[in-house]
Amino acid sequence: GQQLNQSPQSMFIQEGEDVSMNCTSSSIFNTWLWYKQEPGEGPVLLIALYKAGELTSNGRLTAQFGITRKDSFLNISASIPSDVGIYFCAGQRGTASKLTFGTGTRLQVTL
Amino acid sequence: DAGITQSPRHKVTETGTPVTLRCHQTENHRYMYWYRQDPGHGLRLIHYSYGVKDTDKGEVSDGYSVSRSKTEDFLLTLESATSSQTSVYFCATRSREGQETQYFGPGTRLLVL
Numbered sequence: 419g420q421q422l423n424q425s426p427q428s429m430f431i432q433e434g435e436d437v438s439m440n441c442t443s444s445s446i447f448n449t450w451l452w453y454k455q456e457p458g459e460g461p462v463l464l465i466a467l468y469k470a471g472e473l474t475s476n477g478r479l480t481a482q483f484g485i486t487r488k489d490s491f492l493n494i495s496a497s498i499p500s501d502v503g504i505y506f507c508a509g510q511r512g513t514a515s516k517l518t519f520g521t522g523t524r525l526q527v528t529l
Numbered sequence: 530d531a532g533i534t535q536s537p538r539h540k541v542t543e544t545g546t547p548v549t550l551r552c553h554q555t556e557n558h559r560y561m562y563w564y565r566q567d568p569g570h571g572l573r574l575i576h577y578s579y580g581v582k583d584t585d586k587g588e589v590s591d592g593y594s595v596s597r598s599k600t601e602d603f604l605l606t607l608e609s610a611t612s613s614q615t616s617v618y619f620c621a622t623r624s625r626e627g628q629e630t631q632y633f634g635p636g637t638r639l640l641v642l
Contacts, residue, residue, distance in 0.1 A: 449629040460633030519571040
């Protein structure tokens with residue numbers, strides 16, 4: 419099945435730094451979602467994007483729905499230790515809201 | 530948060546045995562989904578339900594079946610477990626059309642020996 423190309427696969431950053439990650443696809447999606455997963459837990463929704471070109475913020479997180487509808491970006495500003503986790507993008511198209519997930523970006527934040 | 534619980538949270542079983550995982554939600558969401566998560570593959574859809582007794586296959590449905598006899602419960606059955614089905618299984622729900630957000634449960638870690 420199709421997967422989204424998510425990069426980078428992992429990041430090691432210092433507390434206070436800004437983080438950028440992205441997700442690309444060869445197909446168009448109608449909705450882009452960004453999730454965060456911590457060890458032993460299920461993914462938790464961070465941001466949902468519904469329109470091409472849309473830029474949405476949630477605290478220190480900002481995400482954009484690419485104008486081509488084939489990509490999305492997530493930025494985290496002024497990272498803190500609790501930002502540690504795996505970040506997944508997910509795209510939706512078609513019926514029944516079936517999501518296609520990226521392979522994840524593992525974020526580590528050092529003090 | 531859709532009040533999703535999964536049981537069991539951990540299970541060890543032997544090859545060839547049937548296994549049933551349960552997902553329970555308290556928010557009366559119409560849509561429910563089962564995913565598996567494996568290293569390097571992210572989350573992949575196994576089966577989903579769009580209402581009581583209405584289910585359909587996802588991208589990795591071979592070896593799995595589902596049932597939904599009540600809105601709140603969605604069962605995933607491994608008819609004859611194999612080692613390739615060792616994984617972490619997540620249930621998710623979605624409330625309605627036009628609301629694409631899916632909410633995930635805490636997961637079930639399954640080991641097939």
